[in-house]
Amino acid sequence: MQWGSPSEFWAMGGYGLYVWTSFGATALCMVWEVLAVWRRQAAAAVERRDVA
Amino acid sequence: MSFMGINWFKYSSPQAFHPLAGKMIPWFSAAALALIGVGLYIGFFVAPTDFQQGDAYRIIFVHVPAAWMSMFLYVIMAAWAGIGLGLNARPSFMMAQAIAPTGALFTFLALLTGSMWGKPTWGAWWVWDARLTSELILLFQYIGIISLRASIDDLRRADRASAVFALVGVVNVPIIYFSVRWWNTLHQGASVSMTASPKMAATMVTAMLVMTLGFWMYSFAVTLARVRCVIAERERQLSWGKNASIQQVAEAR
Amino acid sequence: MFQTVALSGSRGERLLFSDVSVTVKPGTLLAVVGENGSGKTSFLRMLCGLLSPDGGAILWQGEDIRQLKELYTAQLTYVGHLNGIKDELTPVENLKLSACLAGDKSSGAIVQKALEAVGLGRSVHRLPTRVLSQGQKRHVALARLWLSTRPLWLLDEPFASLDTAATSYLTQRLQAHLSNGGMVVIATHQEIALPTDSIQHLRLAR
Amino acid sequence: MSQPSMSEALRGVVRRDLLLAMRHRSDVAMSVFFVVIVASLFPLGVGPEQAVLRMIASGVLWVTALLACLLSLGRLFTADYLDGVLEQTLLIPQPLAVLVVGKVFAHWVISGLPVVLLSPLLGLQFGLSGDSLWVLTLSLLLGTPTLSMLGAIGAALTLGLRGSGLLVALLVLPLFVPVLIFGAGAVTSSLAGIGSEANLSLLGACFLLSLAFAPWATAVALRIALE
Numbered sequence: 018m019q020w021g022s023p024s025e026f027w028a029m030g031g032y033g034l035y036v037w038t039s040f041g042a043t044a045l046c047m048v049w050e051v052l053a054v055w056r057r058q059a060a061a062a063v064e065r066r067d068v069a
Numbered sequence: 070m071s072f073m074g075i076n077w078f079k080y081s082s083p084q085a086f087h088p089l090a091g092k093m094i095p096w097f098s099a100a101a102l103a104l105i106g107v108g109l110y111i112g113f114f115v116a117p118t119d120f121q122q123g124d125a126y127r128i129i130f131v132h133v134p135a136a137w138m139s140m141f142l143y144v145i146m147a148a149w150a151g152i153g154l155g156l157n158a159r160p161s162f163m164m165a166q167a168i169a170p171t172g173a174l175f176t177f178l179a180l181l182t183g184s185m186w187g188k189p190t191w192g193a194w195w196v197w198d199a200r201l202t203s204e205l206i207l208l209f210q211y212i213g214i215i216s217l218r219a220s221i222d223d224l225r226r227a228d229r230a231s232a233v234f235a236l237v238g239v240v241n242v243p244i245i246y247f248s249v250r251w252w253n254t255l256h257q258g259a260s261v262s263m264t265a266s267p268k269m270a271a272t273m274v275t276a277m278l279v280m281t282l283g284f285w286m287y288s289f290a291v292t293l294a295r296v297r298c299v300i301a302e303r304e305r306q307l308s309w310g311k312n313a314s315i316q317q318v319a320e321a322r
Numbered sequence: 323m324f325q326t327v328a329l330s331g332s333r334g335e336r337l338l339f340s341d342v343s344v345t346v347k348p349g350t351l352l353a354v355v356g357e358n359g360s361g362k363t364s365f366l367r368m369l370c371g372l373l374s375p376d377g378g379a380i381l382w383q384g385e386d387i388r389q390l391k392e393l394y395t396a397q398l399t400y401v402g403h404l405n406g407i408k409d410e411l412t413p414v415e416n417l418k419l420s421a422c423l424a425g426d427k428s429s430g431a432i433v434q435k436a437l438e439a440v441g442l443g444r445s446v447h448r449l450p451t452r453v454l455s456q457g458q459k460r461h462v463a464l465a466r467l468w469l470s471t472r473p474l475w476l477l478d479e480p481f482a483s484l485d486t487a488a489t490s491y492l493t494q495r496l497q498a499h500l501s502n503g504g505m506v507v508i509a510t511h512q513e514i515a516l517p518t519d520s521i522q523h524l525r526l527a528r
Numbered sequence: 529m530s531q532p533s534m535s536e537a538l539r540g541v542v543r544r545d546l547l548l549a550m551r552h553r554s555d556v557a558m559s560v561f562f563v564v565i566v567a568s569l570f571p572l573g574v575g576p577e578q579a580v581l582r583m584i585a586s587g588v589l590w591v592t593a594l595l596a597c598l599l600s601l602g603r604l605f606t607a608d609y610l611d612g613v614l615e616q617t618l619l620i621p622q623p624l625a626v627l628v629v630g631k632v633f634a635h636w637v638i639s640g641l642p643v644v645l646l647s648p649l650l651g652l653q654f655g656l657s658g659d660s661l662w663v664l665t666l667s668l669l670l671g672t673p674t675l676s677m678l679g680a681i682g683a684a685l686t687l688g689l690r691g692s693g694l695l696v697a698l699l700v701l702p703l704f705v706p707v708l709i710f711g712a713g714a715v716t717s718s719l720a721g722i723g724s725e726a727n728l729s730l731l732g733a734c735f736l737l738s739l740a741f742a743p744w745a746t747a748v749a750l751r752i753a754l755e
Contacts, residue, residue, distance in 0.1 A: 032125035039128045039182040061301035213699045229752045248706040396531040396621035404612025410551040423540040425532035
């Protein structure tokens with residue numbers, strides 16, 4: 018374990034901005050994609066019931 | 070056609086595939102969450118700080134898996150497209166259709182994280198390195214495929230036209246990679262490379278591989294969920310079509 | 323002999339026809355009739371090999387046209403819904419080029435004779451097709467039949483926008499083709515003035 | 529039964545397209561003027577310094593050639609598609625890929641060849657001289673047919689679609705990248721005195737590769753578009 022304190026962890030040796038933007042953007046995009054597929058699935062399910 | 074006691078042939082039709090995909094999604098999602106969790110733990114708490122790049126190198130734990138996935142997914146998409154064209158199989162076109170957006174997303178992330186890594190390491194947000202450039206062209210091709218599909222109304226034509234373009238692109242990307250490398254030697258530009266320092270600690274490699282595996286599982290889950298949407302949406306169109314044509318039998322006399 | 327076996331086709335997701343089995347023997351004509359939108363054009367394009375069937379097969383002399391490929395297209399002349407002629411070229415140039423591309427004889431004299439046979443006088447032979455009327459353009463497209471030496475003719479609404487004189491010329495030409503042992507598939511709304519024993523009807527219902 | 533020989537069919541396709549181009553001479557002239565105007569705008573934007581102009585010459589002229597090809601792609605199949613000639617072309621009893629080569633050749637004669645012939649003049653505008661001027665022309669001569677062949681794939685895929693002009697650019701420009709790199713690279717390396725043979729032979733390889741695959745892919749795309 019190389020982090021002495023939480024603030025040291027967030028600072029990432031001075032590169033916090035770059036590291037956290039990368040990981041944050043990745044997480045955000047993935048969550049957004051999952052939500053988008055989920056909503057599309059819900060919409061498709063509703064229309065299926067309408068047809069049946 | 071039985072392999073491990075499962076009748077695979079049965080699942081080649083969309084109707085049978087739909088529930089099977091539904092059963093597989095939770096498992097893949099759980100595996101994705103677990104693997105990404107473990108990967109992040111190793112990446113942030115076990116892997117040591119790099120003595121050259123400091124902690125900025127930790128970006129490669131998302132950058133490299135995203136870049137790999139963007140290429141894997143393109144090749145897999147092109148393979149499905151090729152199978153679809155060769156065997157005239159609708160389910161393979163649906164798979165290709167479902168993979169494209171996830172592939173495009175990973176390509177975008179690879180570019181974004183690449184420039185995040187590049188700024189502190191090279192001092193520039195963007196460098197015309199062979200890998201980054203081919204990644205950019207890959208993104209254009211993903212966008213091309215998605216918009217080609219979107220602008221064709223006839224499903225059959227949309228499937229087949231985007232499949233042809235996917236196959237053309239699979240030849241193009243390696244050519245671009247080598248041509249940009251060639252171009253870099255000509256211009257004697259910054260001789261840069263995305264490969265991290267030659268002696269990467271074993272824990273760094275482990276973190277990267279675990280993250281990649283997690284991204285694989287994530288891609289499986291999302292694509293399967295999307296292919297289910299595609300099947301459902303197409304079925305709906307089909308049932309509309311059936312209602313529209315009441316009398317279908319042609320009588321010959 | 324030309325056959326379709328259990329042929330079915332669709333447009334988009336809409337099924338147009340299914341299980342169509344017909345046989346066209348040398349010297350006979352198949353008239354495909356039906357309302358607008360019943361799939362006559364799709365049926366004809368399928369017979370050309372431009373459209374692939376959903377099911378079933380099309381056989382030429384007992385062999386699947388998907389296997390024959392260019393060997394089959396060398397047997398047919400297709401006059402489609404679109405004329406397939408260039409507006410900027412003259413009727414003579416248009417016919418010469420299409421005859422040359424079909425491998426038929428294409429000297430100026432032969433082409434002019436064909437144009438006169440459909441009722442296009444010499445005065446329009448050297449004008450750009452652009453200035454001709456719709457009916458005259460149709461004449462130019464149909465004049466290809468006077469140059470064709472191929473056994474199978476596939477004609478999509480050939481009588482549409484023709485006057486009575488041209489209709490009778492075309493009927494005579496069809497008659498001559500049939501008596502030479504040719505085969506014709508024609509999509510039409512009109513009755514064709516040919517001996518009934520050589521005509522077969524296929525009704526496509528919507 | 530009658531069948532044209534392969535060379536007859538090929539000649540017929542080329543002759544028709546060239547004949548049509550002769551009737552529309554203004555279209556051909558327009559694409560030439562487009563190249564001249566675009567190439568003349570760059571010095572006005574960048575400034576008149578010879579050294580700078582010489583450095584950007586290859587890139588600017590190549591991108592201009594690329595855009596000229598792109599703009600003329602709409603003409604390649606659309607007119608034939610609308611008047612039914614394309615349908616008849618598909619029924620010619622010769623392999624469609626061969627006929628596509630004929631159409632692409634005619635397209636190159638109309639849109640690519642004028643740019644090649646004009647390039648020495650444009651090169652002079654940018655201060656290129658002697659050897660590099662000659663390399664520029666040669667690289668365009670080798671590269672523009674490749675552009676036409678790759679462009680044909682995009683033109684066939686987007687045939688008859690709404691907004692096909694922009695879509696064609698989106699699909700085709702990524703395919704043009706290697707040709708651009710080797711073509712402009714040939715001129716740059718000749719200016720640097722390294723020798724342009726390597727780039728030119730890579731350009732030739734691109735030409736052969738696209739000659740092998742592009743007409744075939746275009747033929748598949750045309751059949752799909754006409755279904």
